[in-house]
Amino acid sequence: MSLHGMHGTCTSFAEQIKINGFNLNKGRRGTGVYFWSYSSTSKQYAKSLAYAWWSFCSDTNRYSAVTDNSFALFDVKIDSVNIIDLEQHDLKLRLIKFVHDASIRATQSQRNDLVNKSYDLFVRMLEERSGPIDVVHVTVNPPAKKYFSAEHARQGHELLEAICPSCYVVRNTKCIQFN
Amino acid sequence: MKTDSLIAHADNILKWLESVSDDELFSALSKCEEVIYYALNHEDISSYIYSIERLYFDKDYFNKLEIAVNTYKEYIAENDEYYLLAA
Numbered sequence: 663m664s665l666h667g668m669h670g671t672c673t674s675f676a677e678q679i680k681i682n683g684f685n686l687n688k689g690r691r692g693t694g695v696y697f698w699s700y701s702s703t704s705k706q707y708a709k710s711l712a713y714a715w716w717s718f719c720s721d722t723n724r725y726s727a728v729t730d731n732s733f734a735l736f737d738v739k740i741d742s743v744n745i746i747d748l749e750q751h752d753l754k755l756r757l758i759k760f761v762h763d764a765s766i767r768a769t770q771s772q773r774n775d776l777v778n779k780s781y782d783l784f785v786r787m788l789e790e791r792s793g794p795i796d797v798v799h800v801t802v803n804p805p806a807k808k809y810f811s812a813e814h815a816r817q818g819h820e821l822l823e824a825i826c827p828s829c830y831v832v833r834n835t836k837c838i839q840f841n
Numbered sequence: 842m843k844t845d846s847l848i849a850h851a852d853n854i855l856k857w858l859e860s861v862s863d864d865e866l867f868s869a870l871s872k873c874e875e876v877i878y879y880a881l882n883h884e885d886i887s888s889y890i891y892s893i894e895r896l897y898f899d900k901d902y903f904n905k906l907e908i909a910v911n912t913y914k915e916y917i918a919e920n921d922e923y924y925l926l927a928a
Contacts, residue, residue, distance in 0.1 A: 686881045693878050750844060756851035760858060764870065767863050772870075779870040782877050784854065791850040833881050 665740040665797065666841075667697025667830050668705075670712030672725040676734035684835045691748075691800040692781035694831035695838070697738060699799070709735065710814040711827055717809035740830055742796040742837040746788065748781075749801055749828065760784050785833075796834035801826040872907050879914075 671679070684695040698715075700708035716733045725731035748757055761780040768776055781800075789795050804827050832838055858866065 686878065688874065688878060693874070693881055746847070752848045753844070753851060756848065756855060759855060760851075763855075763858055764866060767866060772867050775874070776870070779874045783870050783873040784851075786873050786877060787854045787857070788847055788850060791846060 663741070663743055663745060665699065665742075665745070665830055666701070666705075667699050667738055667740060668708040668712040669695065669697050669736040669738065670714075670716035671734050671736070672716065672720070672728055673730040673732045673734045674725070674728035676736065677730075679736070680840075684832075684838060686833065686835065688775070688778055689831065690778060690802055691829065691831050692778055692785055692798065694798065694833045695835060696802075697736075697740065697830045697832065699828045699830050706817060707827070710810055710817070711804060712736075713811055714805040714809040714814070717811075718805045721809065737841040739839045739841055740797055740832055740837050741839060742834065744792075744794055744796040744834075745799065746785065746792065746795045746797070747799045748785075749799060757781075757784055794834070796832065796837050798831040798833065799828060800831060801828045872904075876907060 669684075686693055686695055689696055698708040698711040712735055713733060719725060720731055746753075748754060757780075761777055761784075764780050765773065765776055781798075785795055785798055861869070
């Protein structure tokens with residue numbers, strides 16, 4: 663199965679990625695490389711989200727140590743059959759219960775990154791049944807409105823933010839092909 | 842992947858959650874985060890972890906994974922060339 667996604671970053675990091683490939687990082691929905699998903703009708707929106715993510719990272723000094731922090735975009739194809747859809751209704755209900763039940767048992771200090779850790783643990787345990795999972799489909803909140811470009815509003819994408827956009831969290835970087 | 846099978850398995854995961862103590866749960870969450878972050882970035886250890894026999898409700902599972910990863914880290918630390926490739 664082929665999936666399509668966009669990843670926004672700075673030019674310096676992009677140069678490293680082109681040479682060495684993507685590195686997996688801890689994220690809001692577990693460990694992996696995050697791509698805003700798109701189909702033929704939503705490519706521009708995925709670009710807007712990638713831009714807003716880059717803008718958010720710039721604003722929070724994540725690119726402060728690089729030589730070129732200008733916007734860079736990766737448009738990729740993700741090929742794998744080992745995909746799990748955590749937005750699938752019955753599965754998501756169980757995931758929510760898992761995170762909820764873990765969170766109510768957590769002390770204040772244990773609540774740090776609890777959601778990320780819970781996603782990692784839940785997916786890891788699902789792998790016991792499914793085998794290795796290369797890609798996880800999830801929804802995430804969009805970056806705040808101030809991080810989007812003016813073009814985003816002109817294209818009427820602001821209303822789309824009410825729908826939680828979806829991401830592919832790629833756990834096996836071998837599935838990623840640059841377009 | 843068959844969704845029905847995964848949903849049934851997710852129910853087992855919830856039973857596991859109910860069965861473990863708070864210490865066991867948060868130890869598993871921390872170790873899982875570290876092990877997954879490391880394993881997914883290193884194909885060799887990832888393959889090894891997937892190949893070892895395990896049961897998720899085995900309370901020693903995450904300890905075994907941690908030992909496996911630490912053993913692997915020691916191995917690559919002893920081999921500079923390999924370490925550079927893996928870093």
